[in-house]
Amino acid sequence: MTSGKKRFLAFILIIFFFSLFYDPSFLAGHAAQKVKILFKVKIPAKLPKNGVVYLSGNLFELGKWQPDFLPLEKKGPKEYEILWELPKGKTIEFKFTLGNWKMVEKGPHGEEISNRKAYTDKSKTIYCQVASWNNLHLLKQSLPTWTGNIIPLPPFYSQEFKNYRKVWVYLPPSYYKNPRKRFEVAYFHDGNNIFNGKTSFSGIEWGVDETVEALI
Template identity: 30%
Template sequence: MKKIYFLLLVSSMAFAQVTLKITGLPTTTPANATIYMAGTVNTWNPVDPNYIMQPDGSGNLQIVIPQGTGTVSYKFTRGSWPTVEGNATGGFLPDRTFTFTAAPQTINLTIQSWEDLGTGASGTAASNVQILSNSFGIPQLSTTRKIWLYLPPDYATSTKHYPVLYMEDGQNLFDNVTSFSGEWQVDETLNTLFSQGNYGAIVVGIDNGGGERLNEYSPWVNAQYGGGHGDEYAAFLANTLKPYIDANYRTRPEAAMNAVIGSSMGAIISTYAACEYPNAFRKVGNLSPAYWFALSDMNAYINALSPSVLQNHRMYFVCGTNESTSMVPDVNTVKNNLMGKGMTAANTITEFDPAGTHSESFWRTKFGAVYVWLFQNENMLATTSSTYESPKIMQTLSGKIYVEGIPSATDFEIFNMLGKKIKTITLSNGMYEMPDELSKGIYILKSKNDEIESIKLVRN
């Protein structure tokens, strides 16, 4: 009988409760935020009303997990997975765990950051920089990426609409904590310019993909180093990220008010994105561009563009004269080819700096001048998109149909080379995939009312 009693006692002790106590929160935590525990004990429900952290009367938050067995995995949220807790730098935090023991436990915990709000810690990012998402979806590449967002100092107190800078290598732009070798100080530079009377701009910083950086920043393959996924990445910028930003923030969505800026490999993809999606981006900052990575492919691509497609583009090229033996001639070659497609001398600037190096510290010193020049003389107070001199219909090198300057949706007819009508499609301004019904061959795209010049389509 005593033996049975002893076993029952041990069994009872093995189910002792666990108290989870939050003793520290990041400074970014919103006032009166409701914090939930989500884990294996409640099927990972991020907004379970039975697992709300409660005040303990001493300035902490706690929850008592009833007696149980085994190991429990869990995290804290503010009511959804986008608001889950993060690590010390605002990134992904692996699951927390505890194991039930024979005695009651109290586990003291500190939440270091929220993935959607950043750390609020002692990094160098200004207070008007936030983490838009630590896992923003890139459907074109079946992956996710951390996205930074800089809002001008008067964003919350005005009704202004702002130009937008889409910048590569986001981890190097705002914060020394996340930078590779020093940050660009984009936030400090823009805040200073704003205090001096500059209108202001929104900056969207996209983290690079680490080991995938070379692959994503070049549409073309370098036999030694990789590449080849730049087309998908540029499509993400134009077709996924930009529409999201325009829908959720007070932007100037027209192409003339949107820039892509990058350095080294980031300059390759910035140049390409503005050429491939001229209806989305018309301003480009090319800092120390690594055009050598795919020089012949890039030049072939540019030379295949339709004439005058870049007549409204504006590009700033800057590099150090001693960065490499090919840097200056490569920049000049690409620039001249771009000008052959309509980009004017007035809308092009090239700066070769004898003291320039291939480094964040060099690019930091040039960013302000690049930004100011790209947007100088623009009417920042306009409330409607700019109009175009004449409609443009063309096929991009990647095969898409690009439409610009059409005042309203227009019907187009597609004919084969024998004159037989294959399909009628309706197009507005934007970029379109070739219709699936078309087999390989050459076609003619013609506006139904004959008011727009017909073009040749090639389905490869």
């Protein structure tokens, strides 16, 4: 047998023995694991209409301290929450804001507070209480200019752009009255310009929400 054939036979034997002991679950078990964290927060007072509470933190999945990254769902007059998937085994640091760092959470007497911290060892619920907000008087100036029932959804990860993209959804007044009804959907690009002059590149929104409200 030539040396070339011997090397080829040895290669085949290596593949054969590897296939005997290969366990696909091994690689799956060592892939990046995720846990689901339910953040529940109670704020000191009811916010004005269109007010949104955001969560921002140190991880890429928490916006890398982008103050308006993760909008929370309103569950009551002063209760907000969001269920979010994070890498397992990480120490997270985070704070709550009203959309920018001028209106970040503060202590009971308006003092600075340290970042909140938690460890993502398993799926769990994290309960928080905001004592006060910084510069709450600025909130009315920074409120979105949208009209009607606009819902800021949690951002989704784009495989194309390798980042998180924001989504805003307009819901008609009858949406919650007819939970089984199917509604037509219109999709718009450049979403920052559609409803809100505060996020529009020109400072002037396209007025889609006002137009739809007028047509209903």
